[in-house]
Amino acid sequence: MLDLFWVEFKRSWLYLRRYPSEFVGAVVTLSILFLLLFLGARFLAGPSAEFGERTEALLAGFLLWTLTLFSYSSLSFGLSEEAQTGTLEQVFLTPYGPIPLLLVRNLAGLGTQLLLMGSIALVLLLITGARLSFTPLLLLPITTVLLGGYGLGFAMASLALLFKRVQQLLGISQFLLIFLLQYPLESSGWLAKLGYFMPLVPGADLTRQMMVKEAALDWNLLGLALINGLAYLALGIVVFSRAVQAAKRRGLLFGY
Amino acid sequence: MTAVLEATGLHKRFGKLVAVEEVSLHLAPGEVLAFLGPNGAGKTTTIKMLAGLLFPDQGQVRLMGKDPHRDPWALRHLGAVLEGNRNVYWRMTAQENLVYFGVARGLRFAEASRRAQNILEQLGLVEKSRTEVRHLSRGMQQKLSLGVALMHHPELLLLDEPTLGLDVESALRVEEMVRGLAREGKAILLTTHQLEVAQRLASRLAIIQRGKILLEGRTAEVLGRFAGEHYVVELETPPPLPPERLASLRALGLEGEGPSYVYHGDGEGLWRLLEALKPWPLKKVARAETDLLEVFLKVVGRA
Numbered sequence: 001m002l003d004l005f006w007v008e009f010k011r012s013w014l015y016l017r018r019y020p021s022e023f024v025g026a027v028v029t030l031s032i033l034f035l036l037l038f039l040g041a042r043f044l045a046g047p048s049a050e051f052g053e054r055t056e057a058l059l060a061g062f063l064l065w066t067l068t069l070f071s072y073s074s075l076s077f078g079l080s081e082e083a084q085t086g087t088l089e090q091v092f093l094t095p096y097g098p099i100p101l102l103l104v105r106n107l108a109g110l111g112t113q114l115l116l117m118g119s120i121a122l123v124l125l126l127i128t129g130a131r132l133s134f135t136p137l138l139l140l141p142i143t144t145v146l147l148g149g150y151g152l153g154f155a156m157a158s159l160a161l162l163f164k165r166v167q168q169l170l171g172i173s174q175f176l177l178i179f180l181l182q183y184p185l186e187s188s189g190w191l192a193k194l195g196y197f198m199p200l201v202p203g204a205d206l207t208r209q210m211m212v213k214e215a216a217l218d219w220n221l222l223g224l225a226l227i228n229g230l231a232y233l234a235l236g237i238v239v240f241s242r243a244v245q246a247a248k249r250r251g252l253l254f255g256y
Numbered sequence: 257m258t259a260v261l262e263a264t265g266l267h268k269r270f271g272k273l274v275a276v277e278e279v280s281l282h283l284a285p286g287e288v289l290a291f292l293g294p295n296g297a298g299k300t301t302t303i304k305m306l307a308g309l310l311f312p313d314q315g316q317v318r319l320m321g322k323d324p325h326r327d328p329w330a331l332r333h334l335g336a337v338l339e340g341n342r343n344v345y346w347r348m349t350a351q352e353n354l355v356y357f358g359v360a361r362g363l364r365f366a367e368a369s370r371r372a373q374n375i376l377e378q379l380g381l382v383e384k385s386r387t388e389v390r391h392l393s394r395g396m397q398q399k400l401s402l403g404v405a406l407m408h409h410p411e412l413l414l415l416d417e418p419t420l421g422l423d424v425e426s427a428l429r430v431e432e433m434v435r436g437l438a439r440e441g442k443a444i445l446l447t448t449h450q451l452e453v454a455q456r457l458a459s460r461l462a463i464i465q466r467g468k469i470l471l472e473g474r475t476a477e478v479l480g481r482f483a484g485e486h487y488v489v490e491l492e493t494p495p496p497l498p499p500e501r502l503a504s505l506r507a508l509g510l511e512g513e514g515p516s517y518v519y520h521g522d523g524e525g526l527w528r529l530l531e532a533l534k535p536w537p538l539k540k541v542a543r544a545e546t547d548l549l550e551v552f553l554k555v556v557g558r559a
Contacts, residue, residue, distance in 0.1 A: 003359045003363075003364050003365040003368075004359055004360065006359075006365055007355060007356045007359045007360070007365065007368075010352075010356075011345075011348065011352075011356060014347075014348060014352065015347060018347060018388075019347070085342055085346065086338075086342040086343065087342060087343065087344065087345060089304075089307075089309055089336075089338055090336075090338075090343055090344075090357065090404070091360075092308075092309055093307060093308075093309070093331050093334065093336060093361070094328070094331070094360045094361060094362075095328050095329045095330075095331045095332045095361065095362050096328065096360070096362070097328045101360065245311075248308075248309065248310055248311045248325075249310075249311045250270075251268075251270060251301070251304070251310050253304075253309050253310070
């Protein structure tokens with residue numbers, strides 16, 4: 001498995017090194033998108049007035065959204081692309097099985113994703129003059145968000161496997177992630193409680209608190225966020241496993 | 257001999273379409289089986305079932321005794337070049353593809369790197385090892401796909417149109433490789449529309465149409481069986497056969513126009529014909545040879 005991780009890691013860096021224009025394009029596009037969102041911040045910052053009024057809150061949410069976006073959509077895009085280019089079946093011929101291979105692929109691609117998020121953060125911090133707190137402990141809540149993101153990614157990849165063309169759905173659903181990442185967990189009432197059960201929400205809330213308010217790591221919330229992330233990852237994998245079985249029954253692994 | 261591949265009673269239906277019906281195939285080490293059929297006959301569906309990419313509705317597949325549909329490690333015994341697919345990543349070089357897929361098939365990284373070098377040498381791709389696949393010619397890409405399939409030393413190779421689109425030299429090189437692999441003991445299932453390639457390579461053949469296997473047997477025996485129905489009888493010229501003599505010979509089964517005639521019938525009938533021809537000078541009497549194209553057309557046409 002370590003060797004598999006290594007070749008997947010090399011593969012993601014090779015793509016980055018060989019096609020830097022795609023990386024630069026992503027940084028530029030996402031930075032412009034943020035600036036557009038920034039202009040309409042009051043409207044898009046969500047129901048929380050406390051965060052909506054602050055550039056830092058919006059930026060933290062946006063960076064988290066960027067990272068989640070890649071963890072969520074890379075699998076579906078990857079599978080659709082492989083189905084189109086004709087390498088999907090070779091991927092499914094691995095004795096490791098497709099799910100372990102794709103999990104390793106996700107993990108190996110994390111480096112390039114973090115680099116992308118870091119680059120966007122640098123560009124936007126310079127442009128907006130905002131200040132964000134980045135402590136090493138921040139990696140813990142971000143990891144829980146990523147786990148949930150990968151879980152949702154597996155669920156979406158199931159649709160990609162069964163229905164092939166999910167780009168439209170993927171495009172729309174990406175904006176639903178904003179809702180989850182900006183969910184007002186700190187408010188009172190049943191809505192807040194519901195948030196603990198929704199994907200990404202506890203981890204995203206903790207990350208925002210740490211990045212914007214420079215709050216200390218809330219270990220209890222981190223525990224809940226970890227359980228939430230792992231639960232959604234497991235759910236996503238179960239759904240994807242069922243989709244693979246269905247695709248193999250219906251002959252959907254080949255032909256696009 | 258232990259079978260490398262044992263597929264029994266495979267059925268597959270897509271909606272109302274019966275794609276494959278009661279297909280059984282087996283392959284022993286060192287055998288090359290040409291799996292032939294017209295487009296839409298069920299070849300690809302069968303191959304996908306053998307490779308664990310498509311569940312059969314009924315029947316079972318065993319690769320070295322393991323079920324690829326239940327035990328993914330059974331796929332360690334299988335290498336495949338699937339037709340119509342690129343099979344390799346275009347943004348990676350030939351060498352990177354070989355190493356990546358070698359590891360993805362279960363090799364350690366160091367072993368995959370060594371093996372990749374050997375394969376590149378075998379395929380004559382050393383000079384292109386650092387070229388991205390998208391810059392390689394179609395023939396080179398095809399050879400690389402074969403190399404990827406060979407990386408992890410599989411006992412069974414599924415080769416779907418391995419010489420399609422190759423120039424003559426590359427095609428001959430791939431053919432020679434296939435022969436060499438069979439000599440090494442690999443079992444090879446080959447599908448191709450190039451019947452002359454199949455005839456040159458295959459020790460056995462199976463013809464499928466409308467999802468059913470119509471004919472299966474050793475290549476030499478099948479060709480012999482189909483050719484055995486007629487003989488070529490060639491006479492020295494001149495003199496030509498007089499019409500009344502020719503009429504009596506035709507009654508014994510002689511066909512065609514001289515000096516080269518065809519006799520349809522068994523050996524005893526041939527002796528009667530030769531007796532009747534005496535003392536006319538003969539140039540040649542030989543069992544007519546047939547080729548796989550003729551067999552294929554007869555089998556498929558008859559169905």
